[in-house]
Amino acid sequence: MAELTRVRHWADALIALHLDPSWTFGFDTAKTRAGLCNYTSRRITVSRYLASRYDDDEIHQVLLHEVAHAIAGTRAGHGPRWKAVAAELGYEGKRLHDGAIANELAPWVGACPAGHVHYRYRTPTRVLACGKCSRRFDAANTIEWNRRPVSRSA
Ligand SMILES: [Zn+2]
Ligand SMILES: [Zn+2]
Incomplete structure (x- = not known):
């Protein structure tokens, strides 16, 4: 469990070290991705839901992932240029942190x-x-849904 104040501290330090001072950091309320790099507003944000659930190492990796986006530029995507920058920063890339990783919150x-x-996030x-069983609708493969409690410690 990472504390949000600590996450902010690391983010500010990374920005000060690697980016132009016009970049800022903040938390957002996304549930389906961990981090975001907004080139227009020059802002890196991290989901407060996931930040409070990830452990310190994991959220640090998310920050490195986004800072690498900020350095590599918008057109680099997750291509070789971004990968090189990310590796330089210490990103291990065990998984892609802006992918669909928030299933735990559905x-x-x-x-x-x-x-x-x-x-599903919404009631089916x-x-x-x-x-996965069939590309076409087949009632034999009907999904049975169950609602589960999801805690959102912020
Ligand atoms: Zn990314
Ligand atoms: Zn199936």
């Missing part, structure tokens, strides 16, 4: 008869069939 968890697990309102 309140609806479903499973098809074959056991494929699915996540119609019958959904498993897309």
Whole structure:
């Protein structure tokens, strides 16, 4: 569990060390990604939901990922230039931190008869069939949904 004040401290230090002083840091309320690098507002943000759930090392990696985006520039994407910058900063890249990693926060968890697990943020309102079992709708692969409690310690 990373403390938000500490996360902010690291972020400010990384920005001071690697970026132009016009860059700032803040928290956002995203639930489906960990970090964001906004080139227009020159701002790096991190999800406060995930920051409070990740451990220190993990959230530090998220910060390095985003700072690398800021240095490499918007057109670098996750290509070789970004990778080189990120590696230089100490990003290990075990997983891509702005991917769909926030399934742990999705309140609806479903499973098809074959056991494929699915996540939804909104209440499923119609019958959904498993897309992994068949690309086409097949009622035999109907997903059974269960709502679970999701804690959002901020
Ligand atoms: Zn990224
Ligand atoms: Zn399935």
